[in-house]
Amino acid sequence: MGCNKKALGALIGSVFMAGATQVLAGSSASMMANTCAGCHGTNGQSAGPASPNLAGVSESYFNDSMKAFKEGTRPATIMDRIAKGYSDEQIETMATFFAGQPVHKAMVPHDAAKAKAGAETYDKSCAKCHDEGGSLPGDDAGILAGQWLPWLEYSMADFKAGNREMPKKMAKQVEKLSDAEIEAVLHYFASQK
Amino acid sequence: MANFTRRKFLQVTGGAVAVSSLGFPAIVGAASKKVVVVGGGVGGATAAKYIRMADSSIDVTLIEPNTEYYTCFMSNEVLSGHRTMDSIKVTYEGLKGHGINVVHDTVTDIDAAGKKVMTAGGQTFAYDRCIVAPGISFANNIEGYDEAAMTSMPHAWKAGEQTVILRKQLEAMDDGGVVAIAAPPNPFRCPPGPYERACQIAMYLRAKKPKSKLIILDAKDKFSKQGLFMQAFERHHAGIVEWVSSEKGGKVTRVDAATNTLYVGDTAHKVAVANVIPAQTAGAIAIKAGLTDDKGWCPIDGRTFESTIHKNVHVIGDASVANPLPKSGYAANSEGKVAAAAVVDLLNGREPGDPALVNTCYSVVGPHDAISVAKVYDLKDGKLNAVEGSGGLTSADSSPEMRAREEEYAYSWFANIKKDSWG
Numbered sequence: 001m002g003c004n005k006k007a008l009g010a011l012i013g014s015v016f017m018a019g020a021t022q023v024l025a026g027s028s029a030s031m032m033a034n035t036c037a038g039c040h041g042t043n044g045q046s047a048g049p050a051s052p053n054l055a056g057v058s059e060s061y062f063n064d065s066m067k068a069f070k071e072g073t074r075p076a077t078i079m080d081r082i083a084k085g086y087s088d089e090q091i092e093t094m095a096t097f098f099a100g101q102p103v104h105k106a107m108v109p110h111d112a113a114k115a116k117a118g119a120e121t122y123d124k125s126c127a128k129c130h131d132e133g134g135s136l137p138g139d140d141a142g143i144l145a146g147q148w149l150p151w152l153e154y155s156m157a158d159f160k161a162g163n164r165e166m167p168k169k170m171a172k173q174v175e176k177l178s179d180a181e182i183e184a185v186l187h188y189f190a191s192q193k
Numbered sequence: 194m195a196n197f198t199r200r201k202f203l204q205v206t207g208g209a210v211a212v213s214s215l216g217f218p219a220i221v222g223a224a225s226k227k228v229v230v231v232g233g234g235v236g237g238a239t240a241a242k243y244i245r246m247a248d249s250s251i252d253v254t255l256i257e258p259n260t261e262y263y264t265c266f267m268s269n270e271v272l273s274g275h276r277t278m279d280s281i282k283v284t285y286e287g288l289k290g291h292g293i294n295v296v297h298d299t300v301t302d303i304d305a306a307g308k309k310v311m312t313a314g315g316q317t318f319a320y321d322r323c324i325v326a327p328g329i330s331f332a333n334n335i336e337g338y339d340e341a342a343m344t345s346m347p348h349a350w351k352a353g354e355q356t357v358i359l360r361k362q363l364e365a366m367d368d369g370g371v372v373a374i375a376a377p378p379n380p381f382r383c384p385p386g387p388y389e390r391a392c393q394i395a396m397y398l399r400a401k402k403p404k405s406k407l408i409i410l411d412a413k414d415k416f417s418k419q420g421l422f423m424q425a426f427e428r429h430h431a432g433i434v435e436w437v438s439s440e441k442g443g444k445v446t447r448v449d450a451a452t453n454t455l456y457v458g459d460t461a462h463k464v465a466v467a468n469v470i471p472a473q474t475a476g477a478i479a480i481k482a483g484l485t486d487d488k489g490w491c492p493i494d495g496r497t498f499e500s501t502i503h504k505n506v507h508v509i510g511d512a513s514v515a516n517p518l519p520k521s522g523y524a525a526n527s528e529g530k531v532a533a534a535a536v537v538d539l540l541n542g543r544e545p546g547d548p549a550l551v552n553t554c555y556s557v558v559g560p561h562d563a564i565s566v567a568k569v570y571d572l573k574d575g576k577l578n579a580v581e582g583s584g585g586l587t588s589a590d591s592s593p594e595m596r597a598r599e600e601e602y603a604y605s606w607f608a609n610i611k612k613d614s615w616g
Contacts, residue, residue: 026547027546027547027548027549027571028534028546030247030534031530031531031534031546031547031548031549032549034243034530034549035527035530035549035550035551035569036551037526037609037613038523038526038527038551038553038606038609038610038613039553039602039605039606039609039610040609041609041612041613042612042613042616046605046609047605047608047609047611047612048605048608049601049604049605049608050598050601050602050604050605051602051605051606051609077565077587077591077595077598077599077602078553078565078567078587078599078602081567081583081584081585082551082553082567082569082583082584084569084582084583084584085551085568085569085580085582085583085584086569086580086583148605150598150601154598
């Protein structure tokens with residue numbers, strides 16, 4: 001890390017010095033991210049039944065989502081209104097907090113038979129970008145594994161209705177799938193623990 | 194590097210530090226810092242939990258009379274029969290799991306100079322910082338509305354037994370009866386609450402007692418989410434719900450509990466069920482402890498929620514003057530976190546950082562139909578400030594599908610805020 005002992009010592013000194021002057025650049029990441037917990041759960045681990053987990057989502061996914069809500073390019077009930085309260089820098093600060101949380105896989109109610117059928121569709125049509133059952137933050141495609149089912153359904157309804165733009169690769173795959181196959185694959189994602 | 198850090202420690206703290214045999218610096222002789230939280234509602238519970246999450250070396254005691262707590266939010270759905278009392282009940286087991294010392298007793302006074310809290314059970318608790326989250330108490334704006342009247346004309350504005358009384362009265366009334374809600378003047382707990390309540394009770398009436406009516410007698414001429422509620426009254430509750438503003442004869446000034454009559458001046462409304470919500474002030478302990486201003490609410494510093502009257506005492510939730518934040522459950526949760534962070538910083542000799550707050554409030558106004566209001570808050574020029582351009586209401590032309598989603602998000606709000614506060 002190439003850290004400088006002297007500088008580090010000074011930093012530690014200032015942190016422990018009572019009332020020492022501290023550089024305060026706005027609110028801290030946890031201060032801002034904790035305001036989300038009333039709907040998205042403590043540390044972004046949602047208790048459902050619909051609000052999505054934020055814990056473990058990648059910084060770029062969080063940033064893109066919030067900026068899209070803010071600009072009105074992603075459909076929303078309330079997040080468009082809330083996102084308008086933050087600067088891009090504040091959004092980026094919150095993103096670091098949620099990216100640092102362990103991925104939360106809740107016990108999401110789902111239909112086991114549909115989830116089983118959905119596994120095949122997943123392998124065929126989704127796995128390339130939503131790797132490991134949709135559990136990898138590095139995909140930058142949100143965390144779909146163990147995600148709350150109504151939210152998965154709303155998201156897909158928005159994609160299908162053309163209210164939210166799909167990445168080209170996704171659009172190509174979704175086009176080939178029947179409604180039943182899509183429903184099944186959402187149950188598959190919800191079932192992932 | 195470890196050596197350097199240790200030496201720096203000794204230098205800075207002037208010898209109040211010893212080095213353990215393992216080579217880690219440890220503070221010796223300094224008892225852990227003590228925080229006493231007065232009140233185990235959403236604000237108090239959240240503050241206690243978030244202090245322990247941020248710094249588990251702080252000794253936190255939460256004092257709350259009730260062993261079980263019923264949330265005000267979603268209690269309107271108990272009135273419509275859409276949910277049970279059990280579903281709005283929380284316990285303190287979750288907080289105990291965070292290492293919080295939960296004491297079931299009633300705080301009778303706070304000695305701000307001596308930094309201690311006294312209880313009805315004869316206990317005394319010393320503190321370094323005290324967080325007071327006392328909720329509301331009722332003012333005497335309606336003649337004849339005393340303790341006895343509350344049992345026959347329930348306010349149901351603190352959930353629990355009062356909620357049960359009102360629900361039982363609704364169940365017992367005959368089809369064709371009139372239900373009156375006397376809505377309070379500003380400021381009061383949960384500004385959209387009386388109007389969501391009207392919607393919830395109206396759903397019950399339409400299903401079970403369709404000849405009945407509900408009249409809102411209001412001490413105000415306008416109210417929270419008014420346009421959206423008026424739409425909802427029309428959409429779902431036409432012919433049942435009627436709102437009467439103060440200037441049109443809605444301001445209840447007197448009640449007669451013996452005859453279940455509400456008076457607006459000389460005009461009498463004799464009704465089958467009377468839900469009387471009086472004007473409000475900060476909870477009784479805040480008044481007793483001298484934390485209130487001449488209007489009966491607790492002025493605070495927006496950065497830390499520390500009382501501007503008594504040092505080392507922070508006041509959060511409905512009792513505080515936190516304008517422009519409303520007196521809502523979500524605001525109390527958000528304020529609890531700000532106070533917790535400030536207390537942790539102050540007890541560790543750091544300057545508290547900038548606060549960040551949010552309010553999000555849902556009202557379930559019909560079957561699969563909910564509306565919301567939200568806002569983001571920060572500190573500007575030392576004062577709490579609503580961030581320009583943030584938040585606002587559900588759009589008036591929001592589709593039924595989007596309002597159905599909002600209902601699911603309302604229930605998500607409920608599940609998560611309960612767990613975030615008490616879990």
